[in-house]
Amino acid sequence: MVDDEFYNRLMTTRHHIHQHPEVSESEYETTDYIKTYLRKLGIVPLDYPLETGVIVEIGSGLLIIALRADIDALPILERTGLDYASTNNAMHACGHDFHQTSLLGAAELLKARESELKGTVRLIFQPAEENFQGAHKVIRAGGLVDVSAIVGYHNNPHLKPGQLGLRSGAIMAGVEQFAVTVEGISAHAARPDLGVDAVLTITTIVNNLQQIVARTVSPFQSAVLSVTHIDVGNTWNVLPAEGFFEGTIRTFDPQVRLAVIDSFEKIVRDTAAQFGAKVSIEWGNSPKVTFNDASITPLIFETAKEYAEVIETLPSTGGEDFAAYQERIPGVFAFVGSNGDENAPDWHHDDFIVKDEALPVAVNYFVQSALALLDYYQEK
Template structure:
C-alpha cells in the first residue's frame, strides 16, 4: 500500500517544507485576504508542472493527472490566519503583520500539502487516476469551503481527504475515527426591546437588561432539560451588549452566541427552542424579542471506508503506535461542505510537545507547531492519495 518513493521524496523535501511553513507563518493573511499566499501556492504548483487555477477571490485548485486511468481523489489544506496577536516574540519567523497570526496551523497545512504534491509528481506516471489539490481560503469564517465547492473544487471527485494539525495530540500521532469528528457550528443573535427611562423610576420602564440576563440564565436548560442527555450539544453566550449609561434603564439588549452539536435533528430542535425561550422571557417582563439563527458549518462525519483507509495507511507508514483515539470535538470545521458532496474523511495529526512549547491551544497567541509533525502530515496526504487510487 505504501509507496517508498513517496516516503523518500517527503524526507528529502523536509527542509524546504519547513522553510515554506515558516515563510507563511511570518506573512499571515486573514480570511478572504490570502492573495499573496494564493499566488505563492499557484506559482509553486505550476513550477511542479501541475495544472492550477486561482479561484475567486482567493484560493487555488490544482490537478495532477496520473499516467494511468482511474478515479480522482482530492486533498485539502486551508490557508487563512487569525486576528490574533502573536506572543511568541522570540521566534525568528514570527508574524510580521501586527494583530495577525497563524494561530491554528493553516501555515503547516499548506506547507504539508505542497510537499505532498511534490512527492506525488515524482510518481506521476505510476498513478492510476488524478489527484486534486484544494488550497482553501476562509476556513476560520466557515465560508471558504462552500465557495470552493461552488467553483468546482470537487466536481468529478470520488473521495476527499483533509488534515488538521492538533496541538492536543502528541507529535506525529494520527487520529481518524469513522463517524463524528467535528460538530456543526451555528451563530445566533437575539435582540430584546424594552422601554428605557430614568434609573430612579423603574416602575415606568421595561428593563432590557433584566430580560437579557434572565435569558442568559434560562437558555442553558434548552440543553440540560430538552435534549436527550445521551446526545452532545452546547449553547454558549459569547457576547451581550446592553444599556448606554449607569443611570438609564436599558431599552435595548443584544446577545450573540453559538450552538454546537452532531445530530441534525438536535440542531433543528435547539434553533426552535431559542426562539421559544427568547419570546417567553421577553413576554414575562413586557418586552419583545427578535432572533436570527445563522447556520454555519455542518458536522464533520468521517466515512467508514475512508477513515479505515487513513488508519491502515498511517499504520503501514508510521507503525501501529502512530494511531491514537481522539474523541469528537465541539469545534467547527467547514471541511463538512466537501463531505456533503463526496465521501471522505478528516484526520488529526498531533503537534503537541511541551519540550518545544507547542502544546498551546489553537487560537492562542502562543500557539506553535512542532515541525517534526509536518513530515507525518505531508506523507499522510500523499500516501492516502496513492493508496486510494491503487486500492
C-alpha cells in the first residue's frame, strides 16, 4: 500500500495549489503546474485544443476509462486563517485544489503499475466547472472520444474523512435557470381595457407555475420551482408595457426534468396568450442531473468498501457540470468526505476547509474505480 511519504508529498502539493487559486477559464498557472508535475512522473500532456486544463493517458489499448477532476477556484477572499491560505484574490472555496491533487496522486500510482493496466486510463483535469463551461469545453475538444465510462467526485464537508457517499441515479440536481420577458401594451391605469396588462400577466403566470410541482410531478418524484425576482412597472397610475421574472428549477430525474421544462414552457405561453401578451423564455447554461449509471455504480460501491466507509447518500440540490459527461456516456460521481465537523462551512464559503486526511480515500477512489472499470469492460 501507499506510504506516508507519498501522502505528505501530496499534501504539500495541495497546499501549493491552494495558495495559488485561479478562477474559471483563467487557470493558466494551474495548467502549467499540473503539466510540469505530470512530466516529472513521465506522463506527457496530450495535445487537445484546450486553453486551460490538461488531458493525459496512462496505459494502452482501445478500452478507455476516464477520471475527471476540476481545477478552478472562485472569486472569494479567503478567511480560513490556514497557514497555506490563498495568496491572491481568489479562493479554492469548493475544494477543487483537493480534487486535482488527488488526481495527480492517482496518476502517480497508476503510472507505477502501467504495465498491469488492462486498457487506457484518461485523466481529465477540467477547467471552468464553477461557470459550467468546462465539461462542454472538454467534450468539444474531443476529451470524451472513445471513452467507455467516466468517474468523478466532489469533496463533501458534511461527511468525515474516510467516508465515501454514493448512490445510483441522481446524486446532484439538474439545475435550470429561467428568465422570462413579458410584453404587453401600456395603458392608463384607469383604462386597462385599452392595454395588455403586464402586471396581471406576470402574477398569473407565477401563480400558475406552482401547479407544475403540485399537480404534474409524481408524489414519488421531486422537483423545486422558485420564482425569485419580478420586475414590472414603476408607478401607480400607469399599466406597464413590459415586465420580467426569473428563477430556478431543480430536478433529480432526467425524465422529470424534461417534463417540468415542457410544462413550464406551456404554462408561460398559454397564460400569456390568454391575456394577449407576448413572451420570450431564456434558459441559462446550467447543468443537467448528475445521474449515476445503474449498471456500474454498484461495482464502484462494492470496490469502495475496501478503502472507505461507504454511505448511501441523499442527493444534493446543488448542480455539477459532470452531468454533461453522463448525458453522453455512463458515469459515476461520488462524494468524498472532507470535513465532518458539526459546523463545517459549506461549499463556496470564505472559511471553507477541506482536511488533508481526506486525501487517501480520494486517491483510492480514482485508482480503484479505474481498475475495476477496466476489468468490467474488458470482460464485457
